[in-house]
Amino acid sequence: MTATPADRIEQAWVPGDRLPVIVVGAGAMGLEWIRMLSASAYAVPVGVVDLNLDLAASAVAAAGIDGALVATSIADVAERSGAKAVINVTVPQAHNTVNEQALRAGLPVLCEKPLAPTVAEALRQVALVNVTGGLLMVSQSRRYFNHLAAFRRGVAGLGPLAAVHAQFYHADHEPGFREQMAHPLLVDMSIHHFDMVRYLTGDEPIAVRCSSWNPAWSWFAGDAAASAEFELASGARFIYSGSRCTPGLQTSWNADWHAYGEFGAAAWNGDSVVQVDTTESSLAVGEASEGIEGSLEEFASAVRSGTTPQNEVRANVRSLAMVEAAVQSSDRGGERVVIAELLEESLARAIADELHDDVASQLQSWASAVDGIETPAWGRAPALIASGGAE
Numbered sequence: 001m002t003a004t005p006a007d008r009i010e011q012a013w014v015p016g017d018r019l020p021v022i023v024v025g026a027g028a029m030g031l032e033w034i035r036m037l038s039a040s041a042y043a044v045p046v047g048v049v050d051l052n053l054d055l056a057a058s059a060v061a062a063a064g065i066d067g068a069l070v071a072t073s074i075a076d077v078a079e080r081s082g083a084k085a086v087i088n089v090t091v092p093q094a095h096n097t098v099n100e101q102a103l104r105a106g107l108p109v110l111c112e113k114p115l116a117p118t119v120a121e122a123l124r125q126v127a128l129v130n131v132t133g134g135l136l137m138v139s140q141s142r143r144y145f146n147h148l149a150a151f152r153r154g155v156a157g158l159g160p161l162a163a164v165h166a167q168f169y170h171a172d173h174e175p176g177f178r179e180q181m182a183h184p185l186l187v188d189m190s191i192h193h194f195d196m197v198r199y200l201t202g203d204e205p206i207a208v209r210c211s212s213w214n215p216a217w218s219w220f221a222g223d224a225a226a227s228a229e230f231e232l233a234s235g236a237r238f239i240y241s242g243s244r245c246t247p248g249l250q251t252s253w254n255a256d257w258h259a260y261g262e263f264g265a266a267a268w269n270g271d272s273v274v275q276v277d278t279t280e281s282s283l284a285v286g287e288a289s290e291g292i293e294g295s296l297e298e299f300a301s302a303v304r305s306g307t308t309p310q311n312e313v314r315a316n317v318r319s320l321a322m323v324e325a326a327v328q329s330s331d332r333g334g335e336r337v338v339i340a341e342l343l344e345e346s347l348a349r350a351i352a353d354e355l356h357d358d359v360a361s362q363l364q365s366w367a368s369a370v371d372g373i374e375t376p377a378w379g380r381a382p383a384l385i386a387s388g389g390a391e
């Protein structure tokens with residue numbers, strides 16, 4: 001059998017070693033990653049890439065990782081650094097390009113959320129992964145919290161669910177792309193909460209009605225507030241409201257959660273308070289790695305073992321579809337948007353937009369978008385972390 005790029009990486013990296021990685025994107029979040037990686041047991045930063053070379057150099061200096069190479073492209077450091085993987089912390093518009101450069105160079109990628117600005121672009125990345133045989137995992141780092149895992153166990157004891165509510169109220173000032181985008185809450189932040197409800201319940205979104213707006217005092221150009229009601233496959237509802245310009249009584253970045261079902265209710269304040277009002281549940285809280293460190297741990301172990309992580313690219317498409325469907329609904333005055341229809345429209349757009357023949361033929365070979373995202377990655381073992389998160 002011909003070796004895929006993924007096979008070559010798994011053979012070249014000695015299990016137990018810290019995975020040598022290139023961090024692409026040395027902005028605010030890139031620096032967080034580089035700092036975490038410099039002290040990580042799972043990976044070591046051997047290269048930092050940014051279009052702005054001075055920024056890459058200052059991130060290396062700030063994190064005290066003097067041996068790391070700096071460059072403006074992956075191609076310039078991939079061989080010299082001995083990197084075996086890439087962590088993509090660029091702006092969302094650059095994710096596709098950087099992921100493609102890495103995957104075509106045979107390097108697995110851990111990509112920051114949101115995977116892509118559109119579901120169509122996300123589907124092109126699923127097809128690219130099929131063509132290259134590599135690994136692309138999305139870092140939905142808010143799945144990795146020990147109290148979320150405890151809340152999830154509590155929710156599992158509630159029986160059939162009627163509803164899950166999440167509220168997110170924050171006042172964040174982060175100048176840059178967020179303050180310019182049309183939907184800074186839904187696209188940049190709610191992707192975490194929408195992905196979390198899929199992790200929490202194991203349920204999938206069917207349709208949404210959403211309204212978004214921008215409060216008069218908002219410092220964002222686009223809509224900083226929204227409310228949305230999702231229909232889930234089980235018949236339960238996910239009721240979400242949020243704002244990024246709420247100056248008082250702020251919730252956790254993880255949002256404030258409440259779920260109720262046939263046998264009781266459970267709540268999580270997004271930090272360390274989990275309540276379960278049923279006799280069936282256990283509230284044991286684990287001590288696994290959290291946030292981006294939890295995400296890295298799962299990525300490094302997937303690269304080493306060849307297994308499929310819970311956020312392998314195709315599993316993330318429905319979280320992104322929740323965001324795009326909510327935006328569409330809001331743009332159409334609260335109209336009900338059906339996720340299955342959005343997925344198929346996105347596949348047509350992906351085929352029309354794709355410039356590489358190999359990726360375009362891969363997209364054309366799918367019977368449907370759902371076929372594309374539900375067919376497991378070629379050559380990788382099935383997901384082992386069905387329970388996910390920080391468990």
Ligand SMILES: NC(=O)c1ccc[n+]([C@@H]2O[C@H](COP(=O)([O-])OP(=O)(O)OC[C@H]3O[C@@H](n4cnc5c(N)ncnc54)[C@H](O)[C@@H]3O)[C@@H](O)[C@H]2O)c1
Pocket residue numbers: 024025026027028029030049050051052055072089090091092094097098112113114139141142176177188
């Ligand atoms: N998981 C979380 O909690 C969390 C928090 C903050 C940001 N993020 C995500 O991290 C990513 C980066 O956010 P940020 O706040 O650091 O943005 P930023 O604008 O501060 O930094 C992005 C950097 O990427 C660089 N860049 C852009 N295109 C590039 C390319 N083609 N090649 C190399 N470098 C390129 C830019 O020069 C910039 O330095 C976004 O996807 C964001 O959504 C995640």
